[in-house]
Amino acid sequence: MDFLRPATWAEALAAKADRPEVAPIQGGTDMMVELNFDVRRPAGLLDLNRIAELATWSEEADGRLRVGAGVSYARLIAELGDRLPGLAQASRTVGSPQIRNRGTVGGNLGAASPAGDSHPPLLAGDAVIEVASAARGVRMIPAAAFYLGVKRSALEPDELIRAFWMSPASGPQYFSKVGTRNAMVIAVCSFAIALHPAERRVGTGIGSAAPTPRRAVAAEEFLAAELDWEARLDPALLGRFGELAAEAASPIDDVRGTADYRRHAIAVMARRTLTWAWHELRSGRFERRAG
Amino acid sequence: MRVTFTVNGRSETADDVWEGESLLYVLRERVGLPGSKNACEQGECGSCTVYLDGVPVCACLVAAGQAEGRVVRTIEGLADGDRLDPVQEAFVECGAVQCGFCTPGLVVQAHDLIERIPRPSDAEIREALAGNLCRCTGYEKILDAVRLAAARRAGAGSGPRGEEKGSR
Numbered sequence: 001m002d003f004l005r006p007a008t009w010a011e012a013l014a015a016k017a018d019r020p021e022v023a024p025i026q027g028g029t030d031m032m033v034e035l036n037f038d039v040r041r042p043a044g045l046l047d048l049n050r051i052a053e054l055a056t057w058s059e060e061a062d063g064r065l066r067v068g069a070g071v072s073y074a075r076l077i078a079e080l081g082d083r084l085p086g087l088a089q090a091s092r093t094v095g096s097p098q099i100r101n102r103g104t105v106g107g108n109l110g111a112a113s114p115a116g117d118s119h120p121p122l123l124a125g126d127a128v129i130e131v132a133s134a135a136r137g138v139r140m141i142p143a144a145a146f147y148l149g150v151k152r153s154a155l156e157p158d159e160l161i162r163a164f165w166m167s168p169a170s171g172p173q174y175f176s177k178v179g180t181r182n183a184m185v186i187a188v189c190s191f192a193i194a195l196h197p198a199e200r201r202v203g204t205g206i207g208s209a210a211p212t213p214r215r216a217v218a219a220e221e222f223l224a225a226e227l228d229w230e231a232r233l234d235p236a237l238l239g240r241f242g243e244l245a246a247e248a249a250s251p252i253d254d255v256r257g258t259a260d261y262r263r264h265a266i267a268v269m270a271r272r273t274l275t276w277a278w279h280e281l282r283s284g285r286f287e288r289r290a291g
Numbered sequence: 292m293r294v295t296f297t298v299n300g301r302s303e304t305a306d307d308v309w310e311g312e313s314l315l316y317v318l319r320e321r322v323g324l325p326g327s328k329n330a331c332e333q334g335e336c337g338s339c340t341v342y343l344d345g346v347p348v349c350a351c352l353v354a355a356g357q358a359e360g361r362v363v364r365t366i367e368g369l370a371d372g373d374r375l376d377p378v379q380e381a382f383v384e385c386g387a388v389q390c391g392f393c394t395p396g397l398v399v400q401a402h403d404l405i406e407r408i409p410r411p412s413d414a415e416i417r418e419a420l421a422g423n424l425c426r427c428t429g430y431e432k433i434l435d436a437v438r439l440a441a442a443r444r445a446g447a448g449s450g451p452r453g454e455e456k457g458s459r
Contacts, residue, residue, distance in 0.1 A: 003292055005359070047357050098348050099352075102348050
């Protein structure tokens with residue numbers, strides 16, 4: 001095995017172009033488990049820790065946040081929790097404090113596990129993934145187009161993930177996850193919601209209940225057509241939203257839960273998260289917090 | 292490969308390090324610091340918790356090469372010579388140690404907690420220690436030890452209030 005230690009982003013891209021078979025390592029919280037248990041033996045490791053710019057985030061001219069692939073979950077929670085509340089909630093459920101000190105959204109994207117906690121809020125909040133290669137430069141990939149299969153993403157072998165872009169929340173956002181305890185849990189299934197009141201639109205993300213993280217598109221379209229933004233939440237509408245969310249999942253039976261349980265839980269979490277978000281919106285708490 | 296880093300204030304160099312090796316393995320097997328324990332090797336148990344550039348991490352999940360040039364502090368680096376760190380003292384006094392395997396990780400993690408939050412609530416203590424598994428104690432005496440260490444530390448800082456038991 002080789003251990004490549006680029007000092008700059010340009011060096012990292014050159015190294016990945018030259019040796020596309022090496023595996024990038026950021027926080028190491030996934031990669032090192034595979035190495036320790038000898039389930040994977042990459043030709044080399046490409047350590048991205050030395051590239052200081054990856055561990056930074058910025059507010060861009062268009063108002064969006066650009067968060068480097070090396071920003072840890074702990075920093076995301078502490079520094080961006082107010083502007084990316086859905087993603088911060090999901091981040092708080094990742095592993096343990098020690099894991100959150102090392103793990104990153106960039107690494108979660110690189111692993112592209114259907115159970116990754118950051119994916120549902122990235123989908124619900126219309127995140128865009130910035131990837132780059134030495135040969136073709138930057139590609140901006142919407143989260144919804146990024147996940148292609150179990151642990152497969154749109155990332156090409158010569159590309160690296162540089163950042164994700166996301167607008168600060170324009171409305172309430174919530175994340176819910178089912179597991180056996182509060183810490184150190186790989187999601188049995190999860191659900192994220194993001195209200196976009198100005199556009200009269202709701203974003204969703206389903207985790208760990210399909211080969212990839214995915215949006216519940218029919219459920220989103222249903223709310224866009226039927227939700228009365230000035231009224232109380234109609235129980236029949238809420239029930240239908242849950243059904244459509246569950247129908248969007250295509251779960252399997254595995255060690256963490258059955259497909260039937262996951263479908264049921266997705267419906268419950270869809271109803272709950274919409275209810276929480278609706279109460280926050282109607283109570284005016286979101287505007288007060290944002291203002 | 293060769294890895295050079297600072298451990299507990301001393302510069303250490305390890306040779307013939309395998310590229311896929313963990314920082315934990317280097318500490319235990321190459322640098323002679325077996326205090327950080329090797330239990331799960333997957334970040335589940337927290338027994339290998341060390342400070343990396345001042346931030347607690349699972350040493351089993353840091354690639355050895357990622358520690359190059361960086362500063363590591365292990366359980367061996369908490370005591371000042373023969374004088375135990377107040378967190379270590381509190382663990383001894385409260386009977387928070389049974390088999391002892393989880394203790395180094397818990398002590399480092401608790402040490403970081405009261406550095407950041409001098410008077411942690413019970414909820415904050417539980418959250419901070421959520422990644423550290425103990426199969427002996429049932430955690431109650433560990434919580435007692437963290438409360439005692441925090442109270443002493445806060446007492447020492449604010450003078451007349453002295454030692455206070457309790458969590459807030």
